[in-house]
Amino acid sequence: MIRQFELVERVKAYDPGADEDLLNRAYVFSMKAHGSQSRASGDPYFSHPLGVAEILTRLKLDSASIVTGLLHDTVEDTEATLDQIEGLFGTEIGQLVDGVTKLSRLELQSDHTKHAENFRKLVLAMSNDIRVLLVKLADRLHNMQTIHYIKDPEKRRRIALETLEIYAPLAERMGMHEIKDQLENLAFAQVYPEAYASIVQRLSFLREQGTDLADQIIAELGAVLTDDGVQCTVSGREKTPYSIWRKMQKKRMEFEQLSDIMAFRIIVDDVTACYQGLGVIHSHYSMIPGRFKDYISTPKPNNYRSLHTGVIGPLRHRIEIQIRTYDMHEVAELGVAAHWQYKQGRPLMEGRQYRWLRELLDILEHAAGPEEFLENTKLEMFQDQVFCFTPKGDLIALPRGATPVDFAYAVHTEVGNTCVGAKINGRIVPLRSELHNGDQVEIVNSRAQTPSPTWERFVVTGKARACIRRFIRTQQRAQYIELGRAMIQKEFQHEGYEYADKSLDGVLKKFKAEEPEDVLAQIGEGMLGAREVVNAIFPGTRAKQVPDKVVPLNRQRAKAAKGSTAIPIRGLIPGMAMHFAGCCHPLPGDRIVGIVTTGKGVTIHTIDCETLESFAETPERWLDVAWDQDPNAADSHVGRLSVVITNQPGSLGSLTTVIGKNLGNISNLKITNRSIDFFEVLVDVEVKDVRHLTNIIAALRATPAISSVDRARG
Template identity: 55%
Template sequence: MDKHRAYHPAPSQTVHAPDGLETARPQAAGPQTARSQAKIIRQFELTERVLSYDPKADTSLIDAAYVMAMQAHGDQRRDNGDPYITHPVAVADILAGYRLDTGSIITALLHDTVEDTGVKLADIEARFGKPIAGLVDGVTKLTKLELKTGRDKQAENFRKLVLAMSQDIRVLLVKLADRLHNMRTLHFVTSTERRQRIARETMEIYAPLAERIGMDAVKTELQNLAFAQLEKEAFDTIQARLNFLRGQGADIIEEVRTELARLCHAAGVEAVDVSGREKSPFSIWEKMQRRNIAFEQLSDIMAFRVVVPTRADCYIALGAVHANYPVIPGRFKDYISTPKSNGYQSLHTGVTLPHPRNQKIEVQIRTADMQRVADNGVAAHWGYKQGVGSPADAQDFPWVRDLLEILDNSTTGEDFLENTKLELYQDKVFCFTPKGQLIQLPRGATPIDFAYAVHSQVGDTCVGAKVNGRLLPLRTELQNGDQVEIMTARGGSPSPAWERFAVTGKARARIRRYIALQQRQQHVDAGRAALAKAFRQDGVDGSEKVLEAALKTLKAASLDDLYVAVGNGNTGPKDVVHAAYPELRQAPRAPRMIPHMPSRAPSRPAGGSMAITGLLPSMVVNYAGCCHPLPGDPIVGIVTTGKGVTVHAKGCQTLESFAATPERFIDIGWEGDGLAGGVHTGRISVIAANEPSVLANLTNAISKHDGAVTNLKIVNRQQDFFEILIDVEVRDLRHLSTVIAGLRAANGITQVERARA
């Protein structure tokens, strides 16, 4: 039996915080409150459990923490009326199941006191010392990671989590135990929307974090509990199918266990343990979704684990299994010679049982130490023997360093959250540098991701890549075992186009940071030029000294911020002149009444025959060159002083720069079905073989489908291929799709897609 689980109360005996999260609002119990009658783990039971694996533990400190938590939470109760103290004690019990040190147990007991009671950090430091006060402070800062006030708050709180766990990984261990207990009792939350919000956060953040530190049992339980809330119908269906299979093949597991043990013995290896299990409901559902297959098509619903004495025995046992069962091609993975980033080691193989079973199973072979790491991950290395860890311990994990770098490079909280999720999710591929260094990347990663994984500076200056000795486009998807050589150039810089195919959060954060800095510099230059012109027209001094005096009036923090505001149109040049020289301001005019803008009043853009709804008649209309919107695209209008309305596609990344001025957005659309005549420009990105006839094939294919090339630019030319950006005159989105389909069929064309820049 799992010792960790043996000590946990059954779900029906536990309680849950009002929001299903870390904190609870004090609530008086009453007759109307449903009670679960949870049996609290008593003080001596907790200390005895810690002493069972750490006889030298200072139980007086644990007792003191228990008493402080009990007194602090006092009469506070959870949603169902149970004493709130049941929660921190249950969290401490979970950590004791992982044999964690005394400091972690005390932190678990006190983790809600500063947030929800009158206890101060100074009180904890005075009684338990600065290290434990630091742990409690780290956990306290991370409470209420809900989506209550938008994703920015969630992102900001997650920033705190990353910073705290980078100082001491035990903060993350306490957080995971806290979330695990809350998820086990999530059914007590009455609001469906709130349960799903909590489950979604668990699935997106906490389960991937548990996986990253190798706590597979915690990850699997969190995923299944969240899956049951987010996809209840799918969960129930898969659970019913598993129950049916369990009844149909009750004897299979024992037969296969006996046979695997016999095969190992015949090969000279005495297996320490052989066990069978079935995949978890979420794991089954995820594989069905990823491969778009039915439940019956899954080949590894049943898995068997063989634990052997030594590393060498693992390979002997593997040979015995392969010698007696047909191997499923492509299913063998050696995580012993190439461990996962979280330290996981094991041999995995897929085989088919002989007739009449003919059933596919997965076999995992590992040592007892590997098994311990597989179950407990970093907790297996952070036991009571290590005592209080040093701040550098968390830095031993490369993925923590990557998260910190993403934190440094992300310009907004939204970017940080998105890029972090990219870093936490996805299966891995293993690639190598020319010198043999192993680089682990998410599946689907490209040479750009590889370059940034090697070093941020290598990514920034990347100009090309060789994969297995062959020069290939930077958008090429890397495969397991690829050797990648990154070519760099002094003065090189990231291309905005890289963001479209970069997969890792680290790469995307760095690219976005460069783009943001580049755009800011462009706005600075444009704003400086506009202000110089405005001051010159009025014949007054526009020096930096004059501008600095007007910063407070204009609510700008610095000169560069003022230039940016003018450059992006948020502040008019004349407004700056008048702030610096109020006497030049004209007498106030009577406010001009702007007529109500009809939501569907048609008007025609200059130079085109396609009407756009949602504009006033005679408004000047321009099409954005960043996204090249076409009839059929969802669109939005941006009002720019002196330039009228600029039409953008709704997915255009440029729109992010206008997020602070929502009043400039106009809801517009194409008249009718948006697929009617007129001439518009669409942009296409093409990768073609470097052959003499390919350009002729390309232009002929466009002409054949009634398109006209208005501009063609070769953006990257190599020995084997070149990349081209082509502006094509088309009628609408459907016409552009036809042109792209024709190009894909042309000789020498390897890749075609619509370009957005």
């Protein structure tokens, strides 16, 4: 353990104006508060907060952060109170200690939901003051350094896994690569001990064999650069066991196949010298294609800046070289701590390097719960990046595999919600197209557009997925409420009553609902029966229920066809509150019936659909529905045709031409059977209504190449 005066001297060495008295008081208070407490290692407990403070001094943080490191466990593990901390050390430190304490309490839970909730709270806390995260990272690093003293192997693995999944990626996003590397390697040793031991053993062997080799490469690089007038410092750095293992997993390579276990750094005085040094290296050695990256002109989101290149270097070895200035190097190692601004009394929360934090807060706002937030955030943090540009030249960093929809949501939530098309480098492309480095992306918007549920299948960013899911949840609930209201109104009319939402107030508690809309949504979703709710409101109506017997199918179809009290089908987005059956593909103009499915809402069938026979014994699931379409609406519905065409050149072209000329749009086509003379084809056609489809069928039957055509059933 470092002594009191040593801690103060360390802080004063990089911050001469540090509050020496504050540091001394915090040291003594923490030591007395923890008293005789001890850790799993047997060391005094005070060694932990002191270790955290020592890590924070290596990051050269301000006095308030160092004091928070000393005090971060006092409220949780001793008799000290938050009011006492604020009284002795001020409101600022009290708030920082409170933020770290709340996170520590949540970490005691091993349940997955609490694990996700822990991360959600961490993001909220660091959004108010990012020093909470810095102290938390130092706390986690010191705990990982002593994790081997914990006897329970499952507990060690759980803590290490959380470190790999959350804290190491956060340290990387903060640009704190030194902390990230230490966290990853300590966690790697616990989660994958055999792989860790194997890589460490091989690295140790290579180190013994290749010490002279590395020295020769460093000497030659230094001489080449100096001879060409580039003043620099050259050093070699061995890649960490975890980064080696991850590369082996990602590229499916054996250890022996890796060529860049050593990375060489060239540190120069200014940006001009960076590019001058790069030119010297490329003029002396053969560059490896695809290995050059310029993070100076386009920095990473965490403000990391450097030139990376791969060359066949000295002694004909493939090597990786990083070229940067001394300032860039400090930022690369310490991240946000390297350009700390709390000394001026204002938090460093603006700038492009904090865009990711604002995006995490956006995801937090749109996520349904902690688990979804954790899932979407992992998507956000773990993938490699591509850099794209807006038409105005603004840089947008996205995960690899991102699409124009991801780009639109990265620009602004509203841009994503109203996206109808995209241009990449001036060419119109599908919304699911994958973006590549350097693409210029222009988003086409329309106020009439809303997010499509199908977008969720191809977006890769957490923010896009969270926004789409939120829209679907909101729309589904609104439609379930509308459908449920129509269903219960019909039951009220059947009993001779007039319906109003306040009629449900008396049964809210019975159905565990907070407001009438909750009950209506459950009815629309099929979780509650409208008759069940009416019976609860008017208990005397039970006698009027249909006797418990099987109703003949033809009577149910006849009842559904009357349409006098039918629920109108209008303004509902298919796939949410209602679903059009894939067996019969109902169209406006068909006589239809609804089947209530628990948890899915209503599935619409044509009245003569054979599938209805399977519901003959559950009359309570049948629902009278009828089309109520706006004749001027541009809605399209899918009708399915079964077509037999002659097997001769141009037949398929005739089929598609006739459908196109009659304003039908083919959405799917499948050849189901083929012979020497004929092909049998299923064609899905987008049409306005059943009359539109009938016209297309008539036109197809008049075409010589078409042998027969019918509307497909089943």
